Amino acid sequence: MEAKVFKISGVATAAALSLAFLAGVAEAGEKIKVKDITGREVEVSVPVERVILGEGRQIYFTGALDTEAPFKRVVGWRDDFQKADLDGYNIYLKKFPEMARIPTFGGMKDGTFDIEQAVTLKPDVIIMNIDAKSATEESGYIEKLSKVGIPLVYVDFREKSLENTDPSMRLIGKLFGKEQKAEEFVKFHDAQIARVTDVIAKTKDLKKPVVFMERAGGYSDDCCMSFGSENFGKMVELAGGVNLAAKIIPGTFGTVNPEQIIASNPDQVIVTGANWELYVPGGAWVGVGPGADKALARKKLAALMKRPAFTDIKAVKDGDVHAIWHQFYNNPYQFVAIQQIAKWLHPDLFKDLDPEATFQELHQRFLPVDYHSGYFVSLKDDT
Incomplete structure (x- = not known):
């Protein structure tokens, strides 16, 4: 795969953006170190209040934790939700018309994510799916984001979904300050799977x-x-x-x-x-x-x-x-x-x-x- 880069022009621009970013950030909550689904240790101020979703369909988990206002933290997201799940998108849009105004991005995997746009949105974190990890590393995205003070964490509901769903939900719960809600979801998730696996094991x-x-x-x-x-x-x-x-x-x-x-x-x-x-x-x-x-x-x-x-x-x-x-x-x-x-x-x-x-x-x-x-x-x- 050919490595692609963010649309960013030189070290001077990166430094200027970094200063602009840092100047615009108010005193956040507690700074903690979390481990994402790949084992990377990432420092994040929690609870996060401004989030960029690396995939629009990540609203599936955002909505499960921020039930009353699923878009309240989302300041930007990838443009895939409408295309990949048009019926689901329209159901959310009818109830939450404000989501149509959220800035959209291309993907890191295809090199169309715009870091300058991301910086102007002052996110506390970017949540990325694990399948974008190789492209992210090959193009040096983590380093570029680090220079402008934006942490990135990986979650996984796709590659090893049954293994990584629970830890991914717990990670997001910690980021959102919704640990208890995340645990309730995990308990429900596991109990519903057990309704099948327990029967299979006993037969x-x-x-x-x-x-x-x-x-x-x-x-x-x-x-x-x-x-x-x-x-x-x-x-x-x-x-x-x-x-x-x-x-x-x-x-x-x-x-x-x-x-x-x-x-x-x-x-x-x-x-x-x-x-x-x-x-x-x-x-x-x-x-x-x-x-x-x-x-x-x-x-x-x-x-x-x-x-x-x-x-x-x-x-x-x-x-x-x-x-x-x-x-x-x-x-x-x-x-x-x-x-x-x-x-x-x-x-x-x-x-x-x-x-x-x-x-x-x-x-x-x-x-x-x-x-x-x-x-x-x-x-x-x-x-």
Whole structure:
């Protein structure tokens, strides 16, 4: 990957910006050292009052802690929320129209983050997803930010999401001065996963179906993106399934060729999707998500199963084909996905489990917007 740099002109500019930044900062709270998800020790004044979100979808965790006013600390954010989750974006926008006025940034991974703009916003911290770490290090972003007095911390809800969600939420809770709220969320998160994993662990001679997880099916003409042993791949395993791609994809994300899918003949297929109209207008993607048109999503899901990799496999013949909201792969609500996958894989074992009710409870207890159904569909559903 070619290293890219911030739009900043020379050492003199950096020094001037540093002085401007420091002059504009009032006496903050307590200065503490925190360890981010990579183990880096970072000095931050807490509670932070001005935050730049390295990804717009980080509002998923911001909203879980600052429930009454999820944007009160956000002085800038990446421009991905609307594009990646249009339905969710519009729900937040209707209740919090002020979010449309928050300055947006490009990404550090593509080198379009503007450090001069960031400095003018006087952030107390930048929260960055771990998948941007390599690009950040290659381009010297940490050093450039340090020169102008801006700390950066990494969180992770994507690469090793089941392992890093709890420590990431605790870190954000410490930054926000919301440690108790973060602990309440972590307790709820873990208890909801245990409702699946405890049952799986106690069930003797459990027959585990082979599952093919297709990442963003229909987003492009390529077939077929999937997950290795982490992210949705890990969710499948926790839900009592065998992830087809676990031994094929060495990392978190990768591709499985159509011939391998046919040869593996999976028992179940789960496709991730969302409303990606702003990314791929009129695309074949399955638009599940908050308030989705389930009939249309089901129709598009059925159409995807007409591709050569799927037409003759067991899952399609039996109707065990499902779609689930893609953004579960990048937020702290994965427990809802685990419950729904478990219900698909083992309907008799989890007949009393209601993932919709779990997601509703999450919204009622922690989130600033109302729940809207539409996050999952199945070809076995009634029309």
